[in-house]
Amino acid sequence: MSVKQLFDLTGKVALVTGGSRGLGLQMAEALGEMGARLAITARKAEELATAKAHLEQQGIEVLTVAGDLSQFERIPDLVGAVLDHYGRIDILVNNAGASWGAPAEDYPFEAWMKVINLNVNGMFFLTQEVGRRAFIPQRSGKVIVTASIAGLRGNPPHMPTIAYNAAKGADVNFVRALAAEWGRYNINVNAICPGFFPSKMSNGLLQQMGDEIVAHTPLGRLGGEEDLKGAVVYLASEASRHVTGHALVVDGGSGTY
Numbered sequence: 495m496s497v498k499q500l501f502d503l504t505g506k507v508a509l510v511t512g513g514s515r516g517l518g519l520q521m522a523e524a525l526g527e528m529g530a531r532l533a534i535t536a537r538k539a540e541e542l543a544t545a546k547a548h549l550e551q552q553g554i555e556v557l558t559v560a561g562d563l564s565q566f567e568r569i570p571d572l573v574g575a576v577l578d579h580y581g582r583i584d585i586l587v588n589n590a591g592a593s594w595g596a597p598a599e600d601y602p603f604e605a606w607m608k609v610i611n612l613n614v615n616g617m618f619f620l621t622q623e624v625g626r627r628a629f630i631p632q633r634s635g636k637v638i639v640t641a642s643i644a645g646l647r648g649n650p651p652h653m654p655t656i657a658y659n660a661a662k663g664a665d666v667n668f669v670r671a672l673a674a675e676w677g678r679y680n681i682n683v684n685a686i687c688p689g690f691f692p693s694k695m696s697n698g699l700l701q702q703m704g705d706e707i708v709a710h711t712p713l714g715r716l717g718g719e720e721d722l723k724g725a726v727v728y729l730a731s732e733a734s735r736h737v738t739g740h741a742l743v744v745d746g747g748s749g750t751y
């Protein structure tokens with residue numbers, strides 16, 4: 495296979511959670527540009543419709559499925575809708591995520607549950623369902639989890655996001671453990687650890703601390719609109735055939751010192 499063929503995703507079906515905006519939409523677009531047919535999910539149907547129109551303008555086939563991933567009982571129907579429509583799933587990008595800022599000693603119970611339920615619990619139950627119904631029977635699949643550099647370290651003292659760091663750390667070790675279990679089924683399981691990218695989720699923080707973050711980033715910039723595209727296509731394609739249990743850091747070098 496040529497390198498171009500190794501990266502080609504023609505005919506593949508990719509399910510991207512949180513694909514309606516932000517990093518999820520960027521990654522969905524990248525997979526679509528490389529030939530994948532997409533299923534994107536999020537809670538807000540109108541944002542999904544806007545994302546679908548944007549992707550379809552580029553000739554990318556898109557199914558939207560609205561739903562809350564922290565309502566675990568709905569996950570079988572979500573996977574069923576994608577399988578009914580496309581007949582298969584080849585790539586699962588577990589990207590939907592949320593954060594909450596509060597000092598650990600005052601962290602609200604509901605906030606802790608919300609962050610862990612979405613970033614860890616829903617992510618696992620969806621992966622399990624896709625594994626059972628698609629990847630394991632077909633003996634192939636690519637699981638990608640959007641973790642974060644917050645899963646590899648703590649934060650500056652004035653950035654209190656204890657549940658988020660705990661969840662993203664869990665995501666990083668989740669891919670190692672699942673890679674060990676599902677390698678026998680020819681399933682690759684990897685994480686992407688982005689640094690700071692402007693998005694609905696990060697904008698408040700970046701308004702307060704953006705200059706400080708950029709100053710501590712060797713490449714001197716935040717993540718941009720194309721900066722996850724290469725990473726996700728690599729991990730979704732045959733180019734990463736021999737890579738599993740890995741956390742690929744895309745952070746402008748902010749974790750190097």
Ligand SMILES: NC(=O)c1ccc[n+]([C@@H]2O[C@H](COP(=O)([O-])OP(=O)(O)OC[C@H]3O[C@@H](n4cnc5c(N)ncnc54)[C@H](OP(=O)(O)O)[C@@H]3O)[C@@H](O)[C@H]2O)c1
Nearest residue numbers: 512516517536537538562563590591642690691693694695
């Ligand atoms: N931006 C950064 O700097 C950064 C850095 C590292 C990692 N990340 C990670 O990247 C991922 C995407 O974040 P983002 O920055 O792109 O944030 P974002 O713009 O807020 O996007 C979050 C996406 O997840 C969906 N979502 C949120 N809660 C959901 C729920 N309960 N059920 C289903 N879907 C839900 C949102 O759609 P609805 O609101 O319609 O549900 C949206 O599509 C997250 O996992 C985040 O932790 C972001």
